[in-house]
Amino acid sequence: MNFSSSRSRKFCRQEMGQWTGRWVTAALLALLCPGCGAADLPNFVLLFADDLGYGDLGFGGHPSSLTPNLDRLAARGLRFTDFYATSPVCSPSRASLLTGRYQTRSGIYPGVLYPGSKGGLPLNETTIAEVLKPLGYTTAMMGKWHLGLGANGTYLPTRQGFDHYLGIPYSHDMGPCHNLTCFPPDVKCFGFCDRGVVTVPLMSGESILQQPVDFINLENSYSDFATKFIRTAAQNKQPFFLYYPSHHTHYPQFAGWKAVGRSLRGPFGDSLLEFDSTVGNILQTLEDTGVLNNTLIFFTADNGPELMRMSHGGNSGLLKCGKGTTYEGGMREPAIAFWPGVIQPGVTHSLSSTLDVLPTFAKLSGASLPKVHLDGVDMTDILFNHGLGNRDAMFYYPTDPSEKYSVFAVRLGKYKAHYYTRGAAHSDTTPDQDCHMISTLKQHDPPLLFDLESDPSENYNLSPKDHPELVDVLQKIQDLKDQFEASMVFGESEMVKEQTLHWSPAVPHSALPNPSAASVEVRGTDHVLLCD
């Protein structure tokens, strides 16, 4: 696991290590060590699981999940106990991860984008890939985009700073799946996916490679794509950013030959294992190419488990409810930062969020921050000093944020105040009826208040009547909420724009459930996007 084959670079690193006794930013390194060029900029691998709960992983205590590679990252990296996504559903959570801004600013609300959505993440939003590109990074993404498709691929990853893309541009249940094979040899996908739309495509860049996608071999394709990308970047001594938002473990689960039947947990466990195997392949490739010690790997997930799928959904562990809700189970996620020799193994209880990834990568690379209102803060104090970090509060938006209701809950330190609560269909079927769709919107005045350190399950409301000492806490939270709301400028909603099936990726008519659903133009073996 050589840091670099260059003796001068090793010398520079050793000198810097002696000088600081710990990590320094790449920008500072470049300033003090002119011999260390672009190849010394850190690489970034961002792993983003889908609908994965706080209790789903082996290191999180799940008894039958099999995640040896994520467990390895957790054991040798820094594990976050108090890490949050910004939304309990997919698209808005992804918008915040890639921009460092709440989804309300970029207009990725309410709900999620669909194959026929006209809107997408606005091109004037700056993604992590676009932050890194000016420094000479090569960038790639594989997996689930879900930030829009648009006319002629207007909103695809290739238009948002990613040099290379292989993946499904939205959720893999957003197309008919009842006749598709999700597990070998020929186990059909469980349940019903969306109908009345085209089958789900696999895209390379802005062209369609397959439609419908071949679920059995999809993960192999991703692993090969990652291997090739990392090897090429390492050979060219070019810093890189690989973003892998996985389709696993969103419904319907799928897996290939190497994972099917191998976990004790059934389809969800096999799907999770297959994702884990790609994590292992990425780790091995980083090691084989000699760049592992110059690469930060960050892992987390977009939102909590879809409990309505029962054993085919995930598990939020001791947290209340799951996907679709602003209870902890909807938005609090497992997270790991792994950088051997640089980030010391351990556990941090510091409050952190997907919002903080962009500012952190920018700090580590010396990149300029976008000149917009960022909601994320730099996590380097947490990563390198195991410090408290710079985040004081977390604001919980529901799936349908509005200026009228604003945030449903606020976390300040160990306290969380719920101003509104509501169940969700995504979290139906659990014994706790608060999670269910029948639990309609309820306002709380004074807010429900929970101490998440002594009561992470949000069981015991601390009423100010019984706890007068907490009146000040509630006031501080209210002040923060007022301040946050004053800073919030809602972007125009991208979701309410017109939806037309003609915006969907085109496919050969023979592959369509309804041949009139899309038009097609074939060039060689690729099918291109057409919009009427």
Ligand SMILES: [Ca+2]
């Ligand atoms: Ca999701």
